[in-house]
Amino acid sequence: MLPADCSRRLVAELQGALDACAHRQLQLEQSLRVCRRLLQAWEPTGTWAWEPPPEPETNEEDPLPACTPSPQDLKELEFLTQALEKAVRVRRGITKAGERNKAPSLKPRSIVTSPGTTASTPPQSPGQAGGHASDRRPTKGLRQTTVPAKGRPERRLPSVRDRTRAGIGARAPRPGAGLRNQHMAPSAAPQAPEAFTLKEKGHLLRLPAAFRKAASQNSSLWAQLSSMQTSDSMDAAAAKTQFLRNIQTASGGSQPRLSAAEVEAEARRLRKACSLLRLRVREELSAAPMDWMQEYRCLLTLEGLQAMVGQCLQRLQELRAAVAERPPLPCPVGRPPRASPSCGGGAEPTWSPQLLVYSSTQELQTLAALKLRVAVLDQQIHLEKVLLEEEMGVQQRSAALRRT
Amino acid sequence: MRRRRVDPAAGARAGALPEAIAALSRSLPSGPSPEIFRRAKFDRPEATSALWQLLFRVLSPLPAGNALASIALEVQARLVKSALCSQGYPRLALAQLPEDGSKGSRELLLALSWLLARGPVPEQMLAQTRVPLGDEMTVCQCEALASLGPPAPHLEAEGPVDVRHVQWLMGKLRFRWRQLVSSQQEQCALLSKIHLYTRGCHSDQNLGHLSVTEAEMLRDPEGGQKLLRTLEHESRRLEAVLAWRRAEPVFWQWMDTVLGTCAPEAPAAASQPTFLPWVPECGDGELELVARELQTLEEELREAVERRRVAWEAKARGCGRGPEWSAARRASRETVEKELGALQRCWEQDSGPAPAHGPHRLVRREDGAAGDRDLRAAELIRTLRSQEACLEAVLRQLQGQCRQELAGLAGALPGLIWIPPPGR
Numbered sequence: 002m003l004p005a006d007c008s009r010r011l012v013a014e015l016q017g018a019l020d021a022c023a024h025r026q027l028q029l030e031q032s033l034r035v036c037r038r039l040l041q042a043w044e045p046t047g048t049w050a051w052e053p054p055p056e057p058e059t060n061e062e063d064p065l066p067a068c069t070p071s072p073q074d075l076k077e078l079e080f081l082t083q084a085l086e087k088a089v090r091v092r093r094g095i096t097k098a099g100e101r102n103k104a105p106s107l108k109p110r111s112i113v114t115s116p117g118t119t120a121s122t123p124p125q126s127p128g129q130a131g132g133h134a135s136d137r138r139p140t141k142g143l144r145q146t147t148v149p150a151k152g153r154p155e156r157r158l159p160s161v162r163d164r165t166r167a168g169i170g171a172r173a174p175r176p177g178a179g180l181r182n183q184h185m186a187p188s189a190a191p192q193a194p195e196a197f198t199l200k201e202k203g204h205l206l207r208l209p210a211a212f213r214k215a216a217s218q219n220s221s222l223w224a225q226l227s228s229m230q231t232s233d234s235m236d237a238a239a240a241k242t243q244f245l246r247n248i249q250t251a252s253g254g255s256q257p258r259l260s261a262a263e264v265e266a267e268a269r270r271l272r273k274a275c276s277l278l279r280l281r282v283r284e285e286l287s288a289a290p291m292d293w294m295q296e297y298r299c300l301l302t303l304e305g306l307q308a309m310v311g312q313c314l315q316r317l318q319e320l321r322a323a324v325a326e327r328p329p330l331p332c333p334v335g336r337p338p339r340a341s342p343s344c345g346g347g348a349e350p351t352w353s354p355q356l357l358v359y360s361s362t363q364e365l366q367t368l369a370a371l372k373l374r375v376a377v378l379d380q381q382i383h384l385e386k387v388l389l390e391e392e393m394g395v396q397q398r399s400a401a402l403r404r405t
Numbered sequence: 406m407r408r409r410r411v412d413p414a415a416g417a418r419a420g421a422l423p424e425a426i427a428a429l430s431r432s433l434p435s436g437p438s439p440e441i442f443r444r445a446k447f448d449r450p451e452a453t454s455a456l457w458q459l460l461f462r463v464l465s466p467l468p469a470g471n472a473l474a475s476i477a478l479e480v481q482a483r484l485v486k487s488a489l490c491s492q493g494y495p496r497l498a499l500a501q502l503p504e505d506g507s508k509g510s511r512e513l514l515l516a517l518s519w520l521l522a523r524g525p526v527p528e529q530m531l532a533q534t535r536v537p538l539g540d541e542m543t544v545c546q547c548e549a550l551a552s553l554g555p556p557a558p559h560l561e562a563e564g565p566v567d568v569r570h571v572q573w574l575m576g577k578l579r580f581r582w583r584q585l586v587s588s589q590q591e592q593c594a595l596l597s598k599i600h601l602y603t604r605g606c607h608s609d610q611n612l613g614h615l616s617v618t619e620a621e622m623l624r625d626p627e628g629g630q631k632l633l634r635t636l637e638h639e640s641r642r643l644e645a646v647l648a649w650r651r652a653e654p655v656f657w658q659w660m661d662t663v664l665g666t667c668a669p670e671a672p673a674a675a676s677q678p679t680f681l682p683w684v685p686e687c688g689d690g691e692l693e694l695v696a697r698e699l700q701t702l703e704e705e706l707r708e709a710v711e712r713r714r715v716a717w718e719a720k721a722r723g724c725g726r727g728p729e730w731s732a733a734r735r736a737s738r739e740t741v742e743k744e745l746g747a748l749q750r751c752w753e754q755d756s757g758p759a760p761a762h763g764p765h766r767l768v769r770r771e772d773g774a775a776g777d778r779d780l781r782a783a784e785l786i787r788t789l790r791s792q793e794a795c796l797e798a799v800l801r802q803l804q805g806q807c808r809q810e811l812a813g814l815a816g817a818l819p820g821l822i823w824i825p826p827p828g829r
């Protein structure tokens with residue numbers, strides 16, 4: 002077996018790799034829990050879901066009473082509501098009462114799709130009792146049944162004021178909307194409690210308005226930040242460079258020492274160069290030239306590659322000499338991350354996330370599997386390198402011993 | 406660049422500077438109050454510990470959390486010194502500051518400004534704690550299985566390590582890899598389902614369906630409220646960063662005056678900055694490896710080139726000469742030069758015109774159509790496959806090298822037992 006100290010390093014590295022895997026596994030399992038839960042039956046509680054299909058946005062954002070239905074309409078609606086509610090009361094009975102205690106927070110989207118939204122009987126399915134965030138106020142606010150005069154009274158039916166317990170509110174629908182609701186109603190009026198599942202009714206969900214607003218503001222701010230980055234004001238850039246220069250001259254150092262980070266970066270570049278060159282050499286050596294023109298090009302390429310390899314070697318020697326002469330400033334604690342913070346902020350980062358489009362489950366799985374494979378290969382290579390370094394160290398030490 | 410209108414009586418900087426500093430402090434996480442900055446200019450001791458802590462937050466590679474807050478000030482200070490040192494911070498006075506926070510606020514202010522001048526610090530910090538609204542996947546490999554820190558020295562220190570222990574660890578690692586693969590496949594399947602079932606829901610047509618985060622919000626309104634608050638908080642920070650960027654030039658003028666109040670430092674003799682004993686050595690081993698590879702490659706090339714050159718010259722003598730001949734040769738030369746130039750650029754540029762770093766939001770579209778700035782999964786898959794091939798080649802080569810070394814060692818050290826290198 003290898004001498005104790007070097008195999009200790011190997012063990013430590015293996016342990017590190019194991020920990021990294023465990024950490025990733027934990028993250029995956031957490032995410033799996035969330036996904037599984039979402040695919041089972043759950044209730045979209047509150048007024049978050051079941052907004053009507055997006056009509057022109059102005060509808061919902063418009064706070065002004067411009068959309069107040071006429072008093073005539075309101076009255077008619079009130080009659081209709083009462084009639085329907087009575088019918089439902091008769092139909093439902095008390096068995097459903099208390100079945101879903103959360104339900105009172107739901108509100109029917111309109112009268113025609115409000116079976117079971119009477120005061121005594123909670124709706125049998127959250128799906129049917131379309132709740133709806135007609136404004137940005139949280140659920141509780143809407144339960145206020147003196148339907149807030151300060152709120153959007155034009156969006157509530159007058160009858161709503163009486164429904165204290167159920168806290169029913171309803172959107173004063175436009176005739177058009179009403180029709181749409183009607184279309185929805187038949188398909189959404191089962192008799193038995195039907196759990197909501199993403200599979201069946203997922204496409205009916207809607208994000209709440211408050212969130213939508215916040216999200217769009219957020220993304221536009223990020224976009225502004227991105228564009229500001231690329232057109233960095235001349236003044237600021239010049240001022241910064243000047244400051245850095247001033248600080249350099251005001252400090253003791255004449256020639257800044259190579260920092261470990263820079264050595265690492267240069268080593269990384271050379272490593273990359275090496276692997277790219279090697280790949281290219283393989284390609285050229287294995288290619289079978291058809292005619293003398295191709296042969297000539299192949300020859301030139303190989304000669305060019307030879308020259309590049311020579312350059313890289315030279316740079317490497319220089320780097321090693323510099324490092325040996327003036328030891329680089331030490332690394333910060335913590336492995337100099339391959340994921341350096343500069344990864345997020347390298348040259349011209351875009352701060353707003355871009356999209357990654359996939360078209361099928363298969364594709365997504367392939368992509369993820371490949372990513373993992375590459376990461377695993379990285380780990381393997383790192384371990385192999387550690388082993389190699391340790392072996393070389395042992396060899397050097399034993400050679401030194403033999404010499405003495 | 407926006408300049409606040411100030412009354413001529415006050416200096417031109419009067420209004421703008423406090424605004425700039427206030428924006429800066431709002432844009433940094435738990436940023437110190439503008440008062441601290443002012444005090445630091447005059448090197449007041451009470452500003453010191455806040456600045457140590459801020460620098461620690463900025464320089465720490467770990468994400469913020471309770472763990473960070475509980476670290477003692479002395480330790481934070483030492484880590485800050487070490488980190489700045491490794492980034493090449495030129496001022497020596499910083500390394501000599503006492504770590505108890507009793508003095509040095511002006512030096513710390515200079516250090517902070519140095520960091521701000523070198524990179525977009527507030528943006529980077531904001532990006533670290535960003536609220537992901539979508540289901541994100543990183544494109545670069547950076548955090549894929551990043552280790553969580555320097556490998557801790559193994560506790561059972563003494564004695565040679567049993568080879569079976571190493572093999573057992575290796576087997577355990579392989580098992581974990583397999584576990585990861587299967588968990589990930591499942592997660593992708595579920596994610597894809599969720600995207601499929603919620604298509605048509607999102608107000609943003611570009612996205613088309615909900616993400617897990619968004620669906621969770623609908624399932625759990627409390628969590629949704631929390632998300633909303635975090636989102637709004639982030640938007641406030643973003644506004645602060647934008648304000649900072651606009652007001653920045655004023656800050657730099659002020660910092661120049663701060664620098665001016667410091668006495669110039671004497672060039673260093675042999676003062677070694679303090680470094681921590683357990684820091685792993687960024688050794689020469691890495692470079693040695695690369696050197697060896699390059700040398701082998703050089704050898705190989707030399708042989709091949711010689712051979713081919715000879716063969717070519719022989720052939721070329723047989724063919725005729727003529728203007729077309731030399732024109733063709735010139736054309737070939739140019740093509741080759743261009744190709745090799747492109748190859749060189751691949752490693753010369755630190756982060757090439759490369760596919761973006763960082764997280765991308767997953768979007769499912771049946772037709773796979775994507776805009777200009779969006780990535781397609783198919784392309785990424787192609788890139789990853791070639792990366793995979795490349796890495797496999799590297800691994801095989803390393804394994805070969807390991808075996809050679811071991812053979813050498815077995816010869817050199819009698820009694821050495823062969824350990825099969827950690828392989829597939």
